[in-house]
Amino acid sequence: MSSPLKEEKVFKDPVHKYIYVQDRTIWDLINTKEFQRLRRIRQLGTCFLTFHGAEHSRFSHSLGVYEVTRKIISQFERNKYEDWPSEERLLCLCAALLHDVGHGPFSHSIEKTFGTHHEDWSCRIVLGNTEINRVLREVSPTFPQQVAGVIAKTYHKEIVVSLVSSQLDADRMDYLLRDAYFTGVNYGTFDLERILRVMRPFQGHIVMKESGMHAVEDYLMSRYQMYWQIYFHPVTRSAEIVLHKVFQRAKQLFEEGYSFAFMLPPLLSLFRQSLTVQEYHMLDEALMQTVLMQWAYEKDEILSDLCSRFLNRNLFKYVSLERIEAEQIERLRETMEGLGMDPIFYLAIDFPSDLSYDVYRPGDHDEKLPILLLDNKDRLTEISLKSDIVRSISGIHMGKYHLYFPEELLLHSQRQTFAPDIRRLLGID
Amino acid sequence: MSSPLKEEKVFKDPVHKYIYVQDRTIWDLINTKEFQRLRRIRQLGTCFLTFHGAEHSRFSHSLGVYEVTRKIISQFERNKYEDWPSEERLLCLCAALLHDVGHGPFSHSIEKTFGTHHEDWSCRIVLGNTEINRVLREVSPTFPQQVAGVIAKTYHKEIVVSLVSSQLDADRMDYLLRDAYFTGVNYGTFDLERILRVMRPFQGHIVMKESGMHAVEDYLMSRYQMYWQIYFHPVTRSAEIVLHKVFQRAKQLFEEGYSFAFMLPPLLSLFRQSLTVQEYHMLDEALMQTVLMQWAYEKDEILSDLCSRFLNRNLFKYVSLERIEAEQIERLRETMEGLGMDPIFYLAIDFPSDLSYDVYRPGDHDEKLPILLLDNKDRLTEISLKSDIVRSISGIHMGKYHLYFPEELLLHSQRQTFAPDIRRLLGID
Amino acid sequence: MSSPLKEEKVFKDPVHKYIYVQDRTIWDLINTKEFQRLRRIRQLGTCFLTFHGAEHSRFSHSLGVYEVTRKIISQFERNKYEDWPSEERLLCLCAALLHDVGHGPFSHSIEKTFGTHHEDWSCRIVLGNTEINRVLREVSPTFPQQVAGVIAKTYHKEIVVSLVSSQLDADRMDYLLRDAYFTGVNYGTFDLERILRVMRPFQGHIVMKESGMHAVEDYLMSRYQMYWQIYFHPVTRSAEIVLHKVFQRAKQLFEEGYSFAFMLPPLLSLFRQSLTVQEYHMLDEALMQTVLMQWAYEKDEILSDLCSRFLNRNLFKYVSLERIEAEQIERLRETMEGLGMDPIFYLAIDFPSDLSYDVYRPGDHDEKLPILLLDNKDRLTEISLKSDIVRSISGIHMGKYHLYFPEELLLHSQRQTFAPDIRRLLGID
Amino acid sequence: MSSPLKEEKVFKDPVHKYIYVQDRTIWDLINTKEFQRLRRIRQLGTCFLTFHGAEHSRFSHSLGVYEVTRKIISQFERNKYEDWPSEERLLCLCAALLHDVGHGPFSHSIEKTFGTHHEDWSCRIVLGNTEINRVLREVSPTFPQQVAGVIAKTYHKEIVVSLVSSQLDADRMDYLLRDAYFTGVNYGTFDLERILRVMRPFQGHIVMKESGMHAVEDYLMSRYQMYWQIYFHPVTRSAEIVLHKVFQRAKQLFEEGYSFAFMLPPLLSLFRQSLTVQEYHMLDEALMQTVLMQWAYEKDEILSDLCSRFLNRNLFKYVSLERIEAEQIERLRETMEGLGMDPIFYLAIDFPSDLSYDVYRPGDHDEKLPILLLDNKDRLTEISLKSDIVRSISGIHMGKYHLYFPEELLLHSQRQTFAPDIRRLLGID
Numbered sequence A, B, C, D: 001m002s003s004p005l006k007e008e009k010v011f012k013d014p015v016h017k018y019i020y021v022q023d024r025t026i027w028d029l030i031n032t033k034e035f036q037r038l039r040r041i042r043q044l045g046t047c048f049l050t051f052h053g054a055e056h057s058r059f060s061h062s063l064g065v066y067e068v069t070r071k072i073i074s075q076f077e078r079n080k081y082e083d084w085p086s087e088e089r090l091l092c093l094c095a096a097l098l099h100d101v102g103h104g105p106f107s108h109s110i111e112k113t114f115g116t117h118h119e120d121w122s123c124r125i126v127l128g129n130t131e132i133n134r135v136l137r138e139v140s141p142t143f144p145q146q147v148a149g150v151i152a153k154t155y156h157k158e159i160v161v162s163l164v165s166s167q168l169d170a171d172r173m174d175y176l177l178r179d180a181y182f183t184g185v186n187y188g189t190f191d192l193e194r195i196l197r198v199m200r201p202f203q204g205h206i207v208m209k210e211s212g213m214h215a216v217e218d219y220l221m222s223r224y225q226m227y228w229q230i231y232f233h234p235v236t237r238s239a240e241i242v243l244h245k246v247f248q249r250a251k252q253l254f255e256e257g258y259s260f261a262f263m264l265p266p267l268l269s270l271f272r273q274s275l276t277v278q279e280y281h282m283l284d285e286a287l288m289q290t291v292l293m294q295w296a297y298e299k300d301e302i303l304s305d306l307c308s309r310f311l312n313r314n315l316f317k318y319v320s321l322e323r324i325e326a327e328q329i330e331r332l333r334e335t336m337e338g339l340g341m342d343p344i345f346y347l348a349i350d351f352p353s354d355l356s357y358d359v360y361r362p363g364d365h366d367e368k369l370p371i372l373l374l375d376n377k378d379r380l381t382e383i384s385l386k387s388d389i390v391r392s393i394s395g396i397h398m399g400k401y402h403l404y405f406p407e408e409l410l411l412h413s414q415r416q417t418f419a420p421d422i423r424r425l426l427g428i429d
Helices: A024-030 A033-040 A045-049 A058-078 A086-098 A107-114 A118-127 A131-139 A143-151 A158-164 A170-183 A192-198 A210-231 A234-255 A265-272 A277-282 A285-295 A301-311 A326-338 A388-394 A420-425 B024-030 B033-040 B045-049 B058-078 B086-098 B107-114 B118-127 B131-139 B143-151 B158-164 B170-183 B192-198 B210-231 B234-255 B265-272 B277-282 B285-295 B301-311 B326-338 B388-394 B420-426 C024-030 C033-040 C045-049 C058-078 C086-098 C107-114 C118-127 C131-139 C143-151 C158-164 C170-183 C192-198 C210-231 C234-255 C265-272 C277-282 C285-295 C301-311 C326-338 C388-394 C420-426 D024-030 D033-040 D045-049 D058-078 D086-098 D107-114 D118-127 D131-139 D143-151 D158-164 D170-183 D192-198 D210-231 D234-255 D265-272 D277-282 D285-295 D301-311 D326-338 D388-394 D420-426
Strands: A004-013 A017-023 A199-202 A205-209 A317-321 A348-350 A372-374 A380-382 A401-405 B004-013 B017-023 B199-202 B205-209 B317-321 B348-350 B372-374 B380-382 B401-405 C004-013 C017-023 C199-202 C205-209 C317-321 C348-350 C372-374 C380-382 C401-405 D004-013 D017-023 D199-202 D205-209 D317-321 D348-350 D372-374 D380-382 D401-405
Touching: A004 A024, A004 A058, A017 A024, A017 A058, A017 D192, A024 A033, A024 A086, A024 A131, A033 A058, A033 A131, A033 A277, A033 B301, A045 A107, A045 A234, A058 A086, A058 A158, A058 A170, A058 A192, A058 A199, A086 A118, A086 A131, A086 A143, A086 A158, A107 A234, A107 A265, A118 A131, A118 A143, A118 A277, A131 A143, A143 A158, A158 A170, A158 A205, A170 A192, A170 A210, A192 A199, A192 A205, A192 A210, A192 D017, A205 A210, A210 A372, A210 A388, A210 C210, A234 A265, A234 A285, A234 A301, A234 A317, A234 A348, A234 A401, A265 A277, A265 A285, A285 A301, A285 B285, A301 B033, A326 A420, A388 C388, B004 B024, B004 B058, B017 B024, B017 B058, B017 C192, B024 B033, B024 B086, B024 B131, B033 B058, B033 B131, B033 B277, B045 B107, B045 B234, B058 B086, B058 B158, B058 B170, B058 B192, B058 B199, B086 B118, B086 B131, B086 B143, B086 B158, B107 B234, B107 B265, B118 B131, B118 B143, B118 B277, B131 B143, B143 B158, B158 B170, B158 B205, B170 B192, B170 B210, B192 B199, B192 B205, B192 B210, B192 C017, B205 B210, B210 B372, B210 B388, B210 D210, B234 B265, B234 B285, B234 B301, B234 B317, B234 B348, B234 B401, B265 B277, B265 B285, B285 B301, B317 B420, B326 B420, B388 D388, B401 B420, C004 C024, C004 C058, C017 C024, C017 C058, C024 C033, C024 C086, C024 C131, C033 C058, C033 C131, C033 C277, C033 D301, C045 C107, C045 C234, C058 C086, C058 C158, C058 C170, C058 C192, C058 C199, C086 C118, C086 C131, C086 C143, C086 C158, C107 C234, C107 C265, C118 C131, C118 C143, C118 C277, C131 C143, C143 C158, C158 C170, C158 C205, C170 C192, C170 C210, C192 C199, C192 C205, C192 C210, C205 C210, C210 C372, C210 C388, C234 C265, C234 C285, C234 C301, C234 C317, C234 C348, C234 C401, C265 C277, C265 C285, C285 C301, C285 D285, C301 D033, C317 C420, C326 C420, C401 C420, D004 D024, D004 D058, D017 D024, D017 D058, D024 D033, D024 D086, D024 D131, D033 D058, D033 D131, D033 D277, D045 D107, D045 D234, D058 D086, D058 D158, D058 D170, D058 D192, D058 D199, D086 D118, D086 D131, D086 D143, D086 D158, D107 D234, D107 D265, D118 D131, D118 D143, D118 D277, D131 D143, D143 D158, D158 D170, D158 D205, D170 D192, D170 D210, D192 D199, D192 D205, D192 D210, D205 D210, D210 D372, D210 D388, D234 D265, D234 D285, D234 D301, D234 D317, D234 D348, D234 D401, D265 D277, D265 D285, D285 D301, D317 D420, D326 D420, D401 D420
Parallel strands: A205 A372, B205 B372, C205 C372, D205 D372
Antiparallel strands: A004 A017, A199 A205, A317 A401, A348 A401, A372 A380, B004 B017, B199 B205, B317 B401, B348 B401, B372 B380, C004 C017, C199 C205, C317 C401, C348 C401, C372 C380, D004 D017, D199 D205, D317 D401, D348 D401, D372 D380
């Protein structure tokens, strides 16, 4: 059982002004070492190399998701909506707080190289031998399982899952506002208070009153803008590519039996795919950056060069292309090899809309729960059937190919060796 | 010589909206690895453990100081003020950008333990064998010396020094606004634009038009509030104390010949006080946090415990005291020793106003250049002679003693051993 | 000739922080009685009855349009763009400041009833025997003509006209930001500074760098949201309808020779369509509201009732309809007449998208200059050809019919007289 | 009895984001014609002539005071504080909403000339034959008396009065934030949410937890800055002086039997000091401005000139003086008379701190309830005994004399007639 705190605790938060904690369980969870670790993981990975304000951690985002969830539930309770299962309050709050607890440093690059998944780690931490697990078990022996169920989206009540994970969930609402605040752009500033006011629990779903459609449109437009202006920014992508190449090279060297001058046990286990929860705890961004700094002095030149590039923000340049021709890329690879650059580590093609990000697109197979509008005759309609704006964003598969490579490739002395079509490809005139 | 960039570059910044770079020298300095390193040093040290938004780096602050300086100079130039030495523009901008480049991780704690000074390191980096030095030398062979002179406040023109370092300088103006923005408090939000508008170069000084006195009062009140609410916050102080104890313990162990299970070369040089510029470069916050994480598993129990406390934010508690009685403290120490706690590492007395922070107080010996008001008959007056508000803040030596100790000291089982005066001291019952 | 002011003047402005005046001509224009009159005309007409913050005047908006224009030109000059005709600076600034000077109180309702046009009045004031005309003639004898030409969009250089009047002009940029600020919604908050930075004078047009396309999309989305949420708000429309009915009734009474207990000369001239510039000056919102207040006590019951309704915000209710059937409306009229309500003054059908507002829709006949994107090969493309978002907004003819009537019509005692289809129409039961 | 609304109503508000109405009584009060009249009275009188954004009405401020009160009470109820008399909720809300309902146009100038008091009028409206009175009587027959009692500060429970009227009441908290928002200055932006959180009902008082002392200091500093920068701004004072002179002249003419070309009944009753509640209702700012506009064409030259000055913002100039010498002023009067200017209407001495504004100053005879700090041992202390900052503001009687006169007085042709000491007084040369 969880009990209320004697006196409400508050955190000063730039996005929500204050974050209010009223339950002992929430307070105790925040004070576990696994939750505190989120202070050492940046929310936006490599994005700070493009937008220098984006240095905020998953710790502050996780508190924010909790706070948005708390506000939603408190509105449901104040209005005494019958369709709200009030016994699920604490479960929702805990899942909201913990849904990102399994995130590692630079998740995208590491997950891509080593096949880890942060959702799995969130569940392992909730269920494993951890301080978090002990706090949750004090509520009830099965409570950790329930929390893990909500995080894994397998919990049997959709309404609980959808608060934390849907097209219009507490997670997204916090990160759009937060990422906008810290980067300093103002695309993400939709009207949170209004959206909360038109939310309703209805027949097992979270739905929106139709009168709030324009506010939802505005939220979706914010999301659209944030994706294209912030999350898919080509410089951020370039940093992720360089980082991915670092890990790819290190993995290759490890598999070839290369002897690293600097190595730490959690990293070794990552290479061996044998990480324990204990080791995962140590695998934070500080460790990762320390490794990169040390590897900048490794004798393997590719590894050392790639690490220095990342640390000193000497990233890859890019050109935008309408389409990619395999043959042409092949010839570029050959040219690079001729110049002594290994294209495996120095050339990358990126097509952002390939990424599993979630611009709202009904019909996708890893589709999130859609946004339903409730009219004043209690009928539900999926929003893109009513809103031209939403329909127009949903259909957009926009995105250009980006070809990434080191600027040195364009050194004047080298250009002479380029065939005309390679020159065109790289934008050399 | 420095040349203008073909096209102005901009950084998106949450505090100043945009930061504009117009000179190639500034652009090149930002891209050096020494300046990029500032991304790995938090602006407010341990403050993020109290205000979770305070995760911004010295990188963003340094850009901000540059931008404020650029705005001031651009106003001076637009108005063609005769007392402004326009040939010093680039020197001011470079010094503004670089004045913090020598900051290490958690400067306060490290400087206190190891006697380093970040100003010295800024000068060493500017003058040493670094990328920054190479960029500056392209302006002129003596330019690095001039920049170092401004940072060290020895440059012969006061007006240049005072832009970067005075009671109302670009440094303070940026950090108050920035720290307020990232912590989310609104004490720091004075009217920058108005202050810039009433600034004048005048007979070798930077002065303020008297009509802007209220705006300056407002700025000084912001500063007062930021000091007492943010910078001197007892939880932040507690984190600094724990960190200081970590370094004190590690230094002691090192001197006693203890064999560390984990050690890195730059740290070893720090212990030996033999750091090179090269090693200092590697000594960033990532390295420091990695060391703390590894030391959390050292066999020395004090070191291991203190490191865990810092990482998991299990800091010391505190009580506020009007005054400190030596004898009483002595008895507390004895009590702690009796309980097996070494008071050297588990007890601390803190008196924030002892710190060398700079609440505006004319007459202090390490006094900064004062704020002068210029009336419409060209007479100068120090502001506290005209403003009751400023006079009232200047006289305040406020501050209570804080006694820090681990919460475990208050375990019920232990309290029985406490003498009545110790109970009172610790606020038991 | 205009001369610079000895010292820059500033106005504190909530939207642009400060408004800077550097030219004596601008300063003198602001101080004319015709410009000061704009303080007595609300920017958003009846909108304050829906959004109580919307009490700002055309005075502050006009200063804002001037300031945005000043910023654009100052950016053009700083970057020394060759396609910018720098000799047109003062003309642009004056036209920006004065473009709304002919606005009367509650323009929409009055123009609809009496056939006046605020653009015509702006020109009459600029060219007539006014203080404004005298200030402009000091620049050159033909200067008033030029200013009037820009306002009337007949000036021979499109680039000058388009700064003040196009799809992306200083007028719209100020009013979106300003109306959003004063109503308190945050839909209007696009990134002005970024838009200014990607603007270019190019071959006689103002164009946008293609890299700024997302910022322009964001601006157009703001506009879309502001129209549907603020400008077309049905309560605001209701107030305009009531006001229109007031004027319609008064005009009818006037034409029938009714003897008004209260009348003022400028109003009489308005009825007679013989307003002089002198009288127009007196026709401000204060006069209009005083007239409404006095007429609330006229013996004509319809006039008196409609005036009270407006002053006491006892407006008409509305129902939304997908389509309007003439026959049904006819029967409703008859029912109302049977109840003693004259449908001419107590029933109105409104279809907001019929209004001549300007949601961006290329191809409309009163089409504004379109937004052109400039790519890095100096090719121009109209934005909706590149942006799915813009295309999706452009095609929207959205809008429902609204039927307005007094709430009293729905009094229970009256409902029995309603035929079933009238009940359905009015949404009864 | 009052009943809750079926569905909460909201007003969009720029200061509090939304204003929530939950009680039918509040909703009905807002819809009375007496409350709607507040839309036609500006909150800051003549201040819009200095800060053009300050065009907001007493309507929006009154809603804001209601909302702050609602938030305070809702916090008290959520925390179930025992010292809060929960039966007084509706009384507090109604008094908060209605406390300013008796404000007339340009209150300061009119009250100074005609001896009216807005508090008296608030009570007359609450108790008279008004829509407001009818709505209040539905709660209970004695409810209007209770509301009037709170407004008149005679209600027997101090805690109820102090919510609406004390040194730290809902009135001040709203107007500082609101006036700062609409003028665009940022002095007024204290942390409302934090202040609300440290408020406590305690033994019949509203007190502040000592831990919130810095937040209260910040609020008081905001107030100090707002007074000196906004409310006492010499240009605003100049406009009030001109307006006062208008009324003074008109009153004189009226008493002399002058026949006004334009006159309206409510004004006549104002002159005769026989205003009824009905007439007072018509006496709004629109009427006042219409009168000024018509009087600008009166044949009395002084009246006509003063009215034009106000409307066209051709106000009096001023000089600041350390002290006033009666003899010198006498000679200035004579000089003016010699030039044909009547000093009664064209000369004024102003000393802002003479005004009955309320910079926090314990000991004043019209002293408001002081701010009490509650320490953790339940002891109360008046704040200036604990805070140096507050003590420093409290003691300030600052303020210079300002001498106001028409700029024409300084015409070059006239200066020759001035004696040297008059020249010095007026700051000539």
